[in-house]
Amino acid sequence: MSLEDELLKQRLCRIREIEALGFRPYGARFEFTHEIPGILAGYGSKTAEELAPEVRVRIAGRLMTKRLMGKAGFAHLQQNGERLQMYVKKDAVGERDFQLFQLLDMGDIVGVEGYLFRTRTGELSVHVEKLEFLSKTLLSMPEKFHGLEDVEIRYRQRYLDLIANPEVRKVFVTRARIIASLRRQLEDRGFIEVETPMMQPLYGGAAARPFVTHHNTLDIDLYLRIAPELYLKRLVVGGLERVYEINRNFRNEGLSTHHNPEFTMLEFYQAYTDYRGLMDLSAELLAQAAVDAAGTTQIEYEGQKLDFGGLQRYSMREAVVQFWQGDGRPSLEQVSDRGWLLHHSDKLTPGEALTDIFERRVEEQLIQPTLIYDYPVETSPLSKNKPDDPAFVERFEIYAAGMEIGNAYTELNDPQEQRRRFEMQLSMRERGNEEAHQMDEDYVRALSYAMPPAGGEGIGIDRLTMILTGSRSIRDVILFPLLRPEGPIDMINLLREYDKL
């Protein structure tokens, strides 16, 4: 018999022993008086004398350590990522509860009642007087000292990662704080949250390849959305002048430390403003999100100090000049010159070439939070032209730590111009650009009912969370990142086999 089987069998047998003592192996409701983090916060600095008169507590948690010494023992209970020690003495808990204590495995969930005290070595602990059994683990916990290191198991069995590695829990708590911060800030400014279709008959709002799915009754193919943009702007037409959505987008592309096929975006639209207005709003949103997540706008990421207290601003052409590495740094005139641009890229138009050069030579240099504005019209089919330079549009992206984390523009609200843009995208599609935009006729129809001038922006929640939590990989900020399915697990067979016992 393998060890794993043996451990499982041992624990299944132990269920009978727990029952024989009069406990339920999968217990019921437990009325607690305190939670462990609260006890540590409230009494962690109290001396032994200050713990008198007795502070009585009833707490529950998962058993993480156990040191049995004959007729007494110590153990740690973990709850919400924090641990409190308990001292279980036979004289204090009685024969039956002490037998239960002896039977406990690491990972079992128990409740205890007793009073707070400090041990001889000074650790705040519960002097236990009563034990209750709440839930039985059948499988062994990760090793107590190193925790769970195997990244594959960490991602596949995130519950184990959360139990064994308290810092992982902190990352996801911080992620929740970031989202709450952005939501609160937008609500405070009069934005309302909406939900728009994830399954769309036409996909749009970004340049990406979609996932396809099928609806049986209607017998139509649908695309998982690559962006909510076109629906949110329909709502602006309809008079929802400040709307936002925080939800998933799906892009059928490669995986990397910066890309997961499903990822979370905040998108918001504000009527009667433009990209200049959004630049200021972005700076405020990010600074406050940093403070809410990390307590400061000074963020350390990968050994670099990032300051979210303000955003540097460069036009795309300025950025190419400013951040050019090595020989041949161009002048501002050159980055506006068709010949120079086409000579430095194999793209077909000056605008695509400029974007290509920017992405290749500049993007990864943008460590400090930076706004890059004024994009070529070819790569921005939904943004409004600059009045004095129609080859460019009023668009900016936000970069930090070499990653794009935001994208915003003055929304194109001229249906005639939008029609021409879609036609330009269709011709790019015909030339082989699979990611060029589809024609969305209802969207053009919506614009034909007049959309107020508006600014719109998307912020990548996963990447922002990476930066604000010091995470190297996007998989470390997504609870269940996409992985290939694992092989046979064989849990059901084992349980079925030992059900006879």
Add this chain to the structure above:
RNA sequence: GGGCCGGUAGCUCAGGUGGUAGAGCAUGUGCCUUUUAAGCACAGGGUCGCGGGUUCGAGUCCCGCCCGGCUCACCA
């Protein structure tokens, strides 16, 4: 998809040049009523990712495949 690295006990990891698979934690038994990576003694536990090949003999060398990580390409 390409390149590099990894997969050995439930967990964390060792295993020059090929020669009967190891440690710590965890598990079992015994001792131990303020320990804390508790301690002491003894014991059990392995499809060395999978499949071929070379060899008298493969965890180790060769080939193919699976899973993961990093990286490049693609992308946000």
